[in-house]
Amino acid sequence: DDYSTIEKDHGRIEQRHCRICSDVDWLKQRHDWEGLAAIVEVSLTTERNGTSSTYCRYYICSLAMTAKAALYVVRSHWGIENKLHWVLDVVFKEDHARVRSGNGAKNMAIVRHIITNLLRQVQGKASLKVKRKKAAWSVEFLEKLLRQEL
Structure with missing residues (x-):
């Protein structure tokens, strides 16, 4: 299963692509990961001022879900993380x-x-x-x- 989004905002174009592999029995046996349901790959390609960069991240998942749902979960998680850490850095200067x-x-x-x-x-x-x-x-x-x- 796969799903893609394209967003144009803040002077950049971001294309996200999520793929899910649910055929993970071999991995569950090899690493004894009970409850493993899928491997998720999320790639992000960002274009700004004619320059392009691509990052790819991998996740393991214990829930069976669509690629669209997985992308939503990943983005929601990082949105929460970024929002909290931004506040901690700005309000409390945590990085220092x-x-x-x-x-x-x-x-x-x-x-x-x-x-x-x-x-x-x-x-x-x-x-x-x-x-x-x-x-x-x-x-x-x-x-x-x-x-x-x-």
């Missing part, structure tokens, strides 16, 4: 964090996720970055944020 050893990095990631979720609960149009600054400047706002009274 110096904590890298032991459990410190994991602990700080958990703290950042909790804070992000708390800040998202605050009503209003202010960005997460602005809400974070307000919490740093105002003890009253910070206390209400932690008590979830906003």
Whole structure:
């Protein structure tokens, strides 16, 4: 099964092609992967300013699905990942964090996720970055944020 999409946006053309191979019994036996249902290949060709680049990624899947559904799942997963990591980098400058050893990095990631979720609960149009600054400047706002009274 295969499925393709073409999108023109932000000055580039992106063509995605997804193929699914459901004939995976040989692989399940060879690697003892119980529950394996398919191998998914997703290729992305991007054209911008006359330059073209192609990337290919492979996934294993435990669900039987169409190529169209698989492409949707892959794009949704990366959309969520990119959205979260963009927020963590912009709001918390996570890429510049110096904590890298032991459990410190994991602990700080958990703290950042909790804070992000708390800040998202605050009503209003202010960005997460602005809400974070307000919490740093105002003890009253910070206390209400932690008590979830906003």
